[in-house]
Amino acid sequence: xxxxxxxEMVERIRKFRDERDWMKFHDPKNLSVSIAIEAAELLEHFxxxxxxxxxxxxxxxxxxxxxxxxxxxxxxxxxxxxLGIDLIAAMEAKLExxxxxxxxxxAKGVATKYDKx
Amino acid sequence: xxxxxxxEMVERIRKFRDERDWMKFHDPKNLSVSIAIEAAELLEHFxxxxxxxxxxxxxxxxxxxxxxxxxxxxxxxxxxxxLGIDLIAAMEAKLExxxxxxxxxxAKGVATKYDKx
Amino acid sequence: xxxxxxxEMVERIRKFRDERDWMKFHDPKNLSVSIAIEAAELLEHFxxxxxxxxxxxxxxxxxxxxxxxxxxxxxxxxxxxxLGIDLIAAMEAKLExxxxxxxxxxAKGVATKYDKx
Amino acid sequence: xxxxxxxEMVERIRKFRDERDWMKFHDPKNLSVSIAIEAAELLEHFxxxxxxxxxxxxxxxxxxxxxxxxxxxxxxxxxxxxLGIDLIAAMEAKLExxxxxxxxxxAKGVATKYDKx
Numbered sequence: 001x002x003x004x005x006x007x008e009m010v011e012r013i014r015k016f017r018d019e020r021d022w023m024k025f026h027d028p029k030n031l032s033v034s035i036a037i038e039a040a041e042l043l044e045h046f047x048x049x050x051x052x053x054x055x056x057x058x059x060x061x062x063x064x065x066x067x068x069x070x071x072x073x074x075x076x077x078x079x080x081x082x083l084g085i086d087l088i089a090a091m092e093a094k095l096e097x098x099x100x101x102x103x104x105x106x107a108k109g110v111a112t113k114y115d116k117x
Numbered sequence: 118x119x120x121x122x123x124x125e126m127v128e129r130i131r132k133f134r135d136e137r138d139w140m141k142f143h144d145p146k147n148l149s150v151s152i153a154i155e156a157a158e159l160l161e162h163f164x165x166x167x168x169x170x171x172x173x174x175x176x177x178x179x180x181x182x183x184x185x186x187x188x189x190x191x192x193x194x195x196x197x198x199x200l201g202i203d204l205i206a207a208m209e210a211k212l213e214x215x216x217x218x219x220x221x222x223x224a225k226g227v228a229t230k231y232d233k234x
Numbered sequence: 235x236x237x238x239x240x241x242e243m244v245e246r247i248r249k250f251r252d253e254r255d256w257m258k259f260h261d262p263k264n265l266s267v268s269i270a271i272e273a274a275e276l277l278e279h280f281x282x283x284x285x286x287x288x289x290x291x292x293x294x295x296x297x298x299x300x301x302x303x304x305x306x307x308x309x310x311x312x313x314x315x316x317l318g319i320d321l322i323a324a325m326e327a328k329l330e331x332x333x334x335x336x337x338x339x340x341a342k343g344v345a346t347k348y349d350k351x
Numbered sequence: 352x353x354x355x356x357x358x359e360m361v362e363r364i365r366k367f368r369d370e371r372d373w374m375k376f377h378d379p380k381n382l383s384v385s386i387a388i389e390a391a392e393l394l395e396h397f398x399x400x401x402x403x404x405x406x407x408x409x410x411x412x413x414x415x416x417x418x419x420x421x422x423x424x425x426x427x428x429x430x431x432x433x434l435g436i437d438l439i440a441a442m443e444a445k446l447e448x449x450x451x452x453x454x455x456x457x458a459k460g461v462a463t464k465y466d467k468x
Contacts, residue, residue: 005205006123016212020219021226025399028182029163029171032156033398035189036270039149039156040391046146047384048376054146058200065145066202069193070211072152073204076189083175085183087190088122094187095133102137109138142282150281153387157274164267165259239439240357250446254453255460262416263397263405266390269423273383273390280380288380292434299379300436304445306386306427307438310420317409319417321424322356328421329367336371343372 006088010081013074031079035072042068123205127198130191148196152189159185240322244315247308265313269306276302357439361432364425382430386423393419 017023045065046054058065080087134140162182163171175182197204251257279299280288292299314321368374396416397405409416431438 004122009205009208012209012212016216019221020224022224024226027168027171028175029160029166029168030399032160032163033267033394036153036156036160036274037391037395037398039153039189040270040388043146043149043153043384044388046149047388048381049146051144051146054144058145062200062202065200066197066207067211067214069197069200069202069204070207072156072189072193073197073208074211076186076193077208080183080186080190083179083182083186085179085186087186088126090183090187091126091190091194092129094184094191095129097184099133104136107137107139109141147282150277150384154274154278154281157271157387160267161271164271165264239355243439243442246443246446250450253455254458256458258460261402261405262409263394263400263402266394266397270387270390270394273387273423277380277383277387280383283380285378285380288378292379296434296436299434300431300441301445301448303427303431303434303436303438304441306390306423307431307442308445310423310427311442314417314420314424317413317416317420319413319420321420322360324417324421325360325424325428326363328418328425329363331418333367338370341371341373343375 006077010077013078014081017078026078026082028079028083031075031082035075035079038068038071038075042072123194127194130195131198134195143195143199145196145200148192148199152192152196155185155188155192159189240311244311247312248315251312260312260316262313262317265309265316269309269313272302272305272309276306357428361428364429365432368429377429377433379430379434382426382433386426386430389419389422389426393423 017026042065045057045061045068049057077087080090134143159182162174162178162185166174194204197207251260276299279291279295279302283291311321314324368377393416396408396412396419400408428438431441
């Protein structure tokens with residue numbers, strides 16, 4: 001038992017895939033296509049909805065939303081694993097870059113954060 | 118120190134966001150929009166490429182790909198956290214459902230796995 | 235001169251592609267990948283924005299938005315053409331189906347239109 | 352009768368929407384979200400498939416693919432119309448830009464066309 005739940009999940013995903021002999025389909029392009037498709041299915045939960053509608057939908061459909069989040073997360077976790085990328089280390093490195101790009105003093109509360117500060 | 122690297126990352130993401138007062142932008146619809154946008158940026162790495170081109174691109178651009186994977190992962194992790202969803206538990210639940218839906222005996226090596234078995 | 239501006243555009247797109255010998259990259263999967271990527275670039279214009287922010291952005295960036303709309307439209311037009319699909323006829327057929335699916339009496343003003351009427 | 356089939360379609364789309372009082376949902380952000388969702392449904396037709404699988408799928412599912420293309424096209428046409436953008440003129444302008452960016456002499460047959468020529 002590693003105590004690292006994400007690493008245990010990586011191993012379960014590998015096993016699930018290999019039992020089905022699916023590695024041959026799971027090249028980086030196909031996995032990225034599937035991540036984009038699942039991301040759109042997640043987004044579909046909020047299609048046409050305003051703030052109030054989003055919150056009502058979340059209350060009534062939390063499990064379905066969790067399933068869509070999980071679909072994106074599983075393909076993403078597998079893609080990182082297949083490319084030899086440590087997912088947590090990649091997030092740490094990107095968070096460092098974002099901290100440089102969006103210093104607190106300039107970014108605080110700014111809606112156009114991803115345009116031009 | 119929890120030994121749980123993903124949970125530590127959740128806490129870093131919360132801190133990063135709150136220092137910048139960005140929670141007001143991070144409702145589930147906006148986060149899902151951002152997940153879809155970042156998923157497309159990841160996919161863009163493989164646009165127009167055949168198998169050989171994908172592999173060559175991976176070799177030369179691993180860090181940029183890791184950054185795009187991290188962008189999707191961070192928004193996804195935050196969305197799960199904001200909705201009170203344990204990301205690993207959601208993945209475990211979905212993997213169980215997938216195991217029911219795609220039993221090894223029927224799914225093994227089948228390309229049309231997500232059409233109709 | 236056909237008087238049909240979309241058909242003239244189809245012919246210009248074909249010529250542009252063939253002068254560059256790009257047909258070999260433009261199979262239906264690659265074109266669909268590119269449509270999804272360009273759709274995300276269009277969506278990026280509205281990332282994080284509320285209603286007021288969207289309208290202000292539209293006023294200041296109409297030409298850039300028009301470019302992103304055009305990118306999606308060109309790949310979509312080419313994909314239809316490559317598949318022998320008349321784009322306008324396909325829209326007419328889908329509009330008929332939608333009229334059946336969303337009769338005015340039930341769909342009028344309903345926000346959840348694409349959930350369950 | 353204008354002889355312009357796309358313009359006639361614009362008018363049919365407006366009528367369809369207004370009979371249902373749906374303009375209030377069809378702001379540019381929501382339409383762009385829907386374009387991205389429909390683009391992913393189109394892409395889903397080609398998920399996991401290799402070249403041969405794509406072609407076989409096209410032969411058996413042309414009408415369903417035409418429906419997905421039409422869904423993207425209708426939202427895109429409406430978005431352009433709502434923003435006062437002439438869709439064909441936008442495509443012409445973008446094709447001009449692309450001709451500058453990808454001159455035949457440099458772009459001919461190059462797979463990495465959208466990376467760096």
